[in-house]
Amino acid sequence: MIIRGALHIHTLCSDGEMDIFEAIDIYKSKGFDFIAFTDHDFLMKNGCYDVLDELSEDILIFKGIEKTVFVSGYVHVNEIYGQNEVLRIFNHPADLNMSIDEILKKIQMTDRLIGIHAVEITSRGFYTPEIDKEIINYPKVATDDAHNVRMCGRAWIEMDAPLDKDIILRKIKAGDFWNCFI
Numbered sequence: 001m002i003i004r005g006a007l008h009i010h011t012l013c014s015d016g017e018m019d020i021f022e023a024i025d026i027y028k029s030k031g032f033d034f035i036a037f038t039d040h041d042f043l044m045k046n047g048c049y050d051v052l053d054e055l056s057e058d059i060l061i062f063k064g065i066e067k068t069v070f071v072s073g074y075v076h077v078n079e080i081y082g083q084n085e086v087l088r089i090f091n092h093p094a095d096l097n098m099s100i101d102e103i104l105k106k107i108q109m110t111d112r113l114i115g116i117h118a119v120e121i122t123s124r125g126f127y128t129p130e131i132d133k134e135i136i137n138y139p140k141v142a143t144d145d146a147h148n149v150r151m152c153g154r155a156w157i158e159m160d161a162p163l164d165k166d167i168i169l170r171k172i173k174a175g176d177f178w179n180c181f182i
Contacts, residue, residue, distance in 0.1 A: 003033035004158050004180070005168065007089065008066075008078055008120070008143035013048035014039035017148040020049075024057060030153040033163060034060035038078045041067050060163045066091065071109040077116065078143075082165035087172055089141060090119045094128035104136055117173045120145075125154025127181055139175035155181050 009023055010016030016039065018026070027035045037049065049063050064080035076091040090110060093103045110116055118139040121132045125144035132140055142155035159177035161167050171177055 001162060002158055002160055003163060003168075004031060004156055005034040005036070005060075006032055006144060006146070006153070006156050007036045007062075007064075007080060007141060007172075008038050008091065008145045009035055009152075010039050010066075010145070010147045011037060011048075013037070013045050014043035014066075015147060018146075018152075020051060022149070023146070023152070024055075024059060024061070026149055026152045028057075028059050032059060032153070032156065034062065034168060036062035036064045036078070036080045038064040038066045038080065040076075041065050060165065060168075062165060067114075069110055069114060071106060071113060075106055075110055077110060077114065080169065082169045085166045085169040085173075087118065087169040088114060088116050089143075090116050090138070091143075092120050092123045092128075092145065093136075094123045094131050100130065100133060100135060103131070107136065107138070118175075121179065122155045122181075125151055125182075127155070139172060139177075140179065141172065141177075142179035142181060153182065155179070 067077045078089040080087045118141045121140040144154040146152045157177045
């Protein structure tokens with residue numbers, strides 16, 4: 001079964017403009033099969049995701065967090081939780097405004113510190129081809145980093161998989177998916 005997913009969504013739980021239910025409804029209306037809520041660690045409202053434990057939606061919902069990691073300055077890393085698996089994605093490296101070699105060093109430093117499984121090749125949902133290079137030897141994911149309704153569904157991944165959290169995360173780690181853009 002071909003499934004579609006968004007891996008970087010912000011809500012009112014941090015600096016987003018949508019509440020959790022609005023974000024779920026928007027992605028369902030756009031045909032998404034799974035989504036990951038990844039609000040910012042330092043802005044996260046306590047208990048905000050508790051409501052997710054009680055939802056029974058026809059869309060698979062991952063809990064996650066956008067971590068601020070300090071490596072010669074700071075970078076953002078999405079940490080997304082399955083049942084047993086954890087996926088860490090180095091976020092929006094093109095926004096660092098560095099050379100590809102400098103970006104690669106930041107990614108490698110972050111990988112040594114906390115472990116990285118994939119790298120975003122988008123910024124706010126727009127493709128950043130300067131990051132989609134073989135020298136960055138990690139699976140590359142398209143995300144929309146949605147903070148509001150207008151940003152939802154700009155970039156996503158698709159894969160042939162069942163709707164199982166751990167299988168999805170393992171397939172991303174293995175690079176067994178494809179990126180899609182509007």
